Amino acid sequence: MGSFSQGPRCAVSALRSKAIRVAFIACVLGACAATARAQTTVRVVQDQSTIWQSNFEAAAAVVNAGAELTVVGHRGDWYEVDVPGQQRTGFIYKRNVEEPASMQSPSVGVWGFVQFGYTQFAARNSFDAVLGQPGGGFFGGGAELRLGRGFFLNGSAERFTKTGQGVFVANGEVFKLGVPDTIAVMPIAVTAGWRFVHERVTPYAGAGAGRVFYKEALAFGDAGEDVDTRSNSYQVLGGVEIRNTWIATAFEVQYSRVPNALGTGGASAAFGESNLGGLGGRIKILVGR
Amino acid sequence: MFKLNRVTLTVLAVLVTQSVGSIRGQSPDGTPEYPMILTSERALAFVHAADRKLDYVPGEVLVKFHDGVSVGAQQRALTALRSRPSPSALHWVGEVAVLTDRSEPNAELLAAQLRTQPEVAYAEPNHLYRVHATPNDPGFAQRQWNFAALDMERAWDINPGGKDSIIVAVIDTGVTSDARAFSFQTWNGRALQSVSVPYARNPDFAASRIVNARDFIFWDGPVLDMEGHGTHVASTIGEDTNNALAEAGIAYKVKLMPLKVCVGYWEVQFAMSASGYRGFVPLDVGGCGDAEIVEAVRYAADNGAKVINLSLGGPEPSVTLRDALRYAVEKGAFAAISMGNDYEEGNPVNYPAAYAAGLDGVMSVGAVGPSLTRSFYSSTGSHIEIAAPGGNDRDGGANGLIWQSTILRGDSNPRTVMSPRFDRYAESGYEGTSMAAPHVAGIAALIMSQGVTNPAAVEALIKKSARPLGAEAAGTPGRNQEYGYGLIQPRAALRGFGVAK
Numbered sequence: 111m112g113s114f115s116q117g118p119r120c121a122v123s124a125l126r127s128k129a130i131r132v133a134f135i136a137c138v139l140g141a142c143a144a145t146a147r148a149q150t151t152v153r154v155v156q157d158q159s160t161i162w163q164s165n166f167e168a169a170a171a172v173v174n175a176g177a178e179l180t181v182v183g184h185r186g187d188w189y190e191v192d193v194p195g196q197q198r199t200g201f202i203y204k205r206n207v208e209e210p211a212s213m214q215s216p217s218v219g220v221w222g223f224v225q226f227g228y229t230q231f232a233a234r235n236s237f238d239a240v241l242g243q244p245g246g247g248f249f250g251g252g253a254e255l256r257l258g259r260g261f262f263l264n265g266s267a268e269r270f271t272k273t274g275q276g277v278f279v280a281n282g283e284v285f286k287l288g289v290p291d292t293i294a295v296m297p298i299a300v301t302a303g304w305r306f307v308h309e310r311v312t313p314y315a316g317a318g319a320g321r322v323f324y325k326e327a328l329a330f331g332d333a334g335e336d337v338d339t340r341s342n343s344y345q346v347l348g349g350v351e352i353r354n355t356w357i358a359t360a361f362e363v364q365y366s367r368v369p370n371a372l373g374t375g376g377a378s379a380a381f382g383e384s385n386l387g388g389l390g391g392r393i394k395i396l397v398g399r
Numbered sequence: 400m401f402k403l404n405r406v407t408l409t410v411l412a413v414l415v416t417q418s419v420g421s422i423r424g425q426s427p428d429g430t431p432e433y434p435m436i437l438t439s440e441r442a443l444a445f446v447h448a449a450d451r452k453l454d455y456v457p458g459e460v461l462v463k464f465h466d467g468v469s470v471g472a473q474q475r476a477l478t479a480l481r482s483r484p485s486p487s488a489l490h491w492v493g494e495v496a497v498l499t500d501r502s503e504p505n506a507e508l509l510a511a512q513l514r515t516q517p518e519v520a521y522a523e524p525n526h527l528y529r530v531h532a533t534p535n536d537p538g539f540a541q542r543q544w545n546f547a548a549l550d551m552e553r554a555w556d557i558n559p560g561g562k563d564s565i566i567v568a569v570i571d572t573g574v575t576s577d578a579r580a581f582s583f584q585t586w587n588g589r590a591l592q593s594v595s596v597p598y599a600r601n602p603d604f605a606a607s608r609i610v611n612a613r614d615f616i617f618w619d620g621p622v623l624d625m626e627g628h629g630t631h632v633a634s635t636i637g638e639d640t641n642n643a644l645a646e647a648g649i650a651y652k653v654k655l656m657p658l659k660v661c662v663g664y665w666e667v668q669f670a671m672s673a674s675g676y677r678g679f680v681p682l683d684v685g686g687c688g689d690a691e692i693v694e695a696v697r698y699a700a701d702n703g704a705k706v707i708n709l710s711l712g713g714p715e716p717s718v719t720l721r722d723a724l725r726y727a728v729e730k731g732a733f734a735a736i737s738m739g740n741d742y743e744e745g746n747p748v749n750y751p752a753a754y755a756a757g758l759d760g761v762m763s764v765g766a767v768g769p770s771l772t773r774s775f776y777s778s779t780g781s782h783i784e785i786a787a788p789g790g791n792d793r794d795g796g797a798n799g800l801i802w803q804s805t806i807l808r809g810d811s812n813p814r815t816v817m818s819p820r821f822d823r824y825a826e827s828g829y830e831g832t833s834m835a836a837p838h839v840a841g842i843a844a845l846i847m848s849q850g851v852t853n854p855a856a857v858e859a860l861i862k863k864s865a866r867p868l869g870a871e872a873a874g875t876p877g878r879n880q881e882y883g884y885g886l887i888q889p890r891a892a893l894r895g896f897g898v899a900k
Contacts, residue, residue: 233898236898237898239898240897240898275895276894276895276896276897277895277896277897278851278856278859278860278863278895278896279896280853280855280856280859280860281855281856281859283853283856285850285851285852285853285856285860285895286850286895287849287850287851287893287894287895288849288850289557289893289894289895291897291898293897293898324899326897326898326899326900328894328895328896328897328900329557329894330553330556330557330890330893330894331894335900337897337899337900339899371899372898372899374899374900375896375899375900376896376897376898376899376900377896377897377898378898378899380896
């Protein structure tokens with residue numbers, strides 16, 4: 111059985127913002143998952159199986175069928191296990207034990223996840239002019255279907271919202287006019303990819319497409335002056351997943367393109383920026399089997 | 400009405416020559432006196448100009464010497480003139496000298512002679528520009544259609560009247576900055592007579608909003624508007640608003656800098672009568688001196704004005720004025736200039752409006768009427784940049800005019816009044832590109848108040864937010880020769896733009 115190391119104690123009550131609180135909790139969960147010892151056990155299926163010392167020069171112990179051993183690693187055709195009753199490890203031939211359940215790829219698995227991260231927009235000059243920063247935090251979630259030994263297909267939705275101010279850009283110089291401008295970006299994406307399954311750390315990579323919903327409301331506008339558009343998006347991503355039986359933490363980098371979503375007006379036209387995508391990093395907390 | 404001819408002008412010249420000196424506002428009741436800038440000689444020059452339909456001040460030339468030309472070399476250049484004036488007689492406005500040579504009234508000839516000299520970069524007559532408006536009799540129903548057309552109420556939701564840190568210079572006939580009576584000599588049809596002429600500030604301008612007022616052409620005293628044009632223009636820019644008095648103005652919190660560069664009938668009459676001239680000056684006498692405009696533009700820029708309104712112009716170009724406008728822009732001032740009212744008089748190019756196209760931060764403004772189509776008089780051309788309400792009495796009669804507070808015209812109409820008064824104000828309907836330009840100046844002041852401090856950016860923002868009118872001209876995307884980039888849109892300009900729109 112796996113065991114969680116003790117997570118950092120935190121004074122959640124001291125955190126005012128709900129968003130900060132959610133992010134903090136997610137961090138704690140992620141840290142817990144990441145620091146968990148992904149210990150597994152194997153059952154011996156062959157009587158008089160030898161556990162060899164680390165230098166393979168002598169037997170450390172002999173065990174019978176039915177004995178359970180704690181696996182701490184593996185090397186080629188050998189598992190490194192704790193030697194029963196001794197404060198050391200040794201090696202047992204893999205064919206003498208059942209393969210650990212955690213290393214058996216189920217034929218179908220379903221996982222849910224929440225994710226949060228930071229994306230720097232490709233239209234960074236435009237967003238920097240209006241929002242005072244070239245990107246922002248996204249928060250969302252989704253579900254992932256895992257098939258066979260490594261294929262995955264996931265769907266996700268996330269959201270970014272922030273209020274800046276109306277601007278005028280002249281020859282690259284930005285003049286802020288102080289009128290509130292609220293921007294909301296909601297990408298919905300489907301990604302397919304491959305997980306390179308390992309016992310503790312699983313790298314993965316994928317690509318997909320989706321739609322990005324973009325809303326922008328500049329104060330003192332007339333009906334119809336607000337922006338409400340949706341555009342096709344394309345993305346590639348890669349990351350690593352650190353897993354303990356039913357919970358995992360993934361650290362992921364994604365590049366997305368949303369061509370021609372911007373650039374026909376406003377600051378994006380002034381800067382000649384038409385891509386609503388960007389480059390971001392995110393943390394995912396996954397739960398499933 | 401007495402009309403001057405060449406004979407009377409000659410007699411007049413003799414009279415004036417004998418009485419030239421320091422003509423002063425008289426003070427029988429102890430009111431302060433001020434040296435007159437409009438000397439009898441110069442007043443006579445204005446009379447000459449009116450009588451001969453000249454578009455320059457006779458005998459006055461603006462001269463720019465090449466950089467580094469010494470006083471001795473300047474002296475040598477001036478010997479080209481018959482009168483051989485001394486360089487010490489030159490009046491300098493920035494880098495340009497105003498040369499007065501009353502012995503040769505033909506300023507075009509003077510300028511041509513000077514241009515042949517190697518020390519001279521350029522020389523041009525001191526042109527007389529005219530204000531671009533025609534006052535009309537009151538008679539109204541819905542007065543300020545112009546503000547409704549621009550959705551000003553919602554623009555004020557964004558920016559209610561601007562900030563008092565912004566100064567708008569109104570280079571015009573003046574905005575009265577004192578409330579007193581001054582005594583002047585005038586002609587009553589039978590004899591010269593000293594009359595007490597009362598003046599009052601416009602009650603719809605808080606006194607604290609008038610700063611650095613200066614008269615460049617009439618006298619060295621308080622600015623006195625004896626035409627009403629300057630006050631009307633200033634009222635559009637920003638007469639007090641939400642005070643249950645008169646009308647509204649666009650940038651009603653900014654400060655106003657009235658700079659008087661234009662004289663009309665009464666100023667010239669007073670100056671001529673003071674010199675002993677027995678008679679009436681022409682009704683259409685007066686104008687706005689090029690040299691005074693240049694001086695005022697530079698003064699405005701040097702004294703903190705962020706917006707300059709020039710509701711005047713004429714058909715003659717002035718390199719000096721163009722350079723002064725460039726100087727003002729470099730000092731951070733935006734300028735709005737009326738396009739001219741001569742569409743039905745052959746539609747000549749008007750200056751300084753024509754310079755706007757080549758100066759980022761200076762805009763030429765055409766006029767529209769209540770139906771938001773070009774006013775019948777509004778000049779057109781490739782240099783027009785923006786349109787704003789200027790009134791059109793053919794488009795709604797009196798209701799189609801621009802109504803603002805100014806001096807009561809009936810109190811000083813030279814056709815009907817011998818002794819004028821300038822101490823009563825009323826809402827008056829005017830039309831002209833003179834009325835359109837202050838709309839742009841007012842909006843520019845609001846934009847400046849919101850932090851767009853670069854004159855070129857102000858111009859770009861006004862263009863970008865304009866509502867296109869008329870058909871797009873071939874080869875000039877987004878604009879045409881009637882409306883430029885279209886009708887100014889204050890709400891859109893003040894909102895600015897987001898990321899996508």
